[in-house]
Amino acid sequence: MNLQETFGLAGRVAVVTGATRGLGAAFVQALADAGADVVIAARSVDEGAAVAHPAADGHGTAAAVADLESRGVRARAYRVDVTRRDDVERLLADVVHDFGRVDILVNNAGTCIHKPALEVTDEEWDSVLEVNLDALWKCSQVFGRHFVEQRAGSIVNIGSISAQIVNRPQWQPAYNASKAAVHQLTKSLAAEWAPYNVRVNALAPGYVGTDMAPVDDPRFKPRWIDDAPMQRAATPEEIAPSVVYLASDASSFTTGTVLVADGGYTLF
Numbered sequence: 001m002n003l004q005e006t007f008g009l010a011g012r013v014a015v016v017t018g019a020t021r022g023l024g025a026a027f028v029q030a031l032a033d034a035g036a037d038v039v040i041a042a043r044s045v046d047e048g049a050a051v052a053h054p055a056a057d058g059h060g061t062a063a064a065v066a067d068l069e070s071r072g073v074r075a076r077a078y079r080v081d082v083t084r085r086d087d088v089e090r091l092l093a094d095v096v097h098d099f100g101r102v103d104i105l106v107n108n109a110g111t112c113i114h115k116p117a118l119e120v121t122d123e124e125w126d127s128v129l130e131v132n133l134d135a136l137w138k139c140s141q142v143f144g145r146h147f148v149e150q151r152a153g154s155i156v157n158i159g160s161i162s163a164q165i166v167n168r169p170q171w172q173p174a175y176n177a178s179k180a181a182v183h184q185l186t187k188s189l190a191a192e193w194a195p196y197n198v199r200v201n202a203l204a205p206g207y208v209g210t211d212m213a214p215v216d217d218p219r220f221k222p223r224w225i226d227d228a229p230m231q232r233a234a235t236p237e238e239i240a241p242s243v244v245y246l247a248s249d250a251s252s253f254t255t256g257t258v259l260v261a262d263g264g265y266t267l268f
Contacts, residue, residue: 006250010035013099014247015091017041017082017139018109020061022210023158026236027106027243028068028075034244036104037074039095040064043109045079074099082109082135088142096146104247105143107136108158112212114170125174132178133185140189140200147198156246159183159202161262168223179204183258190256199255201246206262209233229264 014031018024019040032038045061061077068075076098080091095102111131113124140155147153162172163179183202190200207224209215215224215233225233242261245251260266 003250006252007244007248008035009104009244009248012103013037013039013095013101014104014106015039015041015095015102015143016106016108017080017135019106020044020064020077022212023205023208023236023239024106024108025064026240027108028064030237030240030244031104031106031247032068032071032073032075034248035073036247037099038068039099039102040075040077041080041082041091042077043079043081045077082139083130085138085142088135088138092142092146101150102143102146103152104154104156105139105147106156106158106243106247107139109135110158110212112172112175114172116171117173120174128174129178132175133181136182137185140185144189144193144198144200148193148196151197153198154247155189155198155200156243157182157186157200157202159186159204159258161204161206161260161266163204163258165266169219186258187256194255199246199251201251201254201256202258203239203242203246204258204260204262205234205239206260206265207233208236208239210236227265227268228262229267232263234261234263 009031014036016024016027019028020042028038028040065075065077078091078094081087109131111128113128136157159182160179162176163183186200186202207213207215225231239261242259
């Protein structure tokens, strides 16, 4: 296999959660560019009831699917609430039925609340952990069982540099704790499933220009951007190729790792 083929994903099916915008949308595009058939899985595909089934909506998802298929890959969008195990199990069943297989899971769905620790309510804490950690666990377990049974699969968990630093000037204790747990869970699953040819890795982005990170806001830019070695935020398209690497045979001897892509932010 030549170098280009080791990064290629032709013939594989990739599922991306939280895939309708920001990093998730960029991951879908990059995986498709590498040749994978892609599944857009998100609760917001039509802002309706969270039930896993093919989505036809008026919010751009149908157009995204059509664009992907015009490039020669199969693509479908499924509405799913990843915090509900029955939804996740239905998603897996639907993808296997519609595509015939599934090879890659990218756990990207996430949320954040910016509040000092003493102001965070139990409901807010639970809401962040439910999406960032509990849902990732459910998706990993449901799809991981399938991968173990087929003796092949790659899971890429989207962590964060917030797992190893405390962000400033805003405080976000629930988010930081959830991402630290994601990194450690990644290592635990990688160790358990390596004998079954199932790899589990995490990607830890730094500050990326998305709706979730207002990188140009004067309140945040001095700490988030100006303080960093590269003194800029990433674009989602810069981060996405790292997911392709972790999903592909180019990283065939890599499991349990946390790949940091942060423009040098954590050097200081």
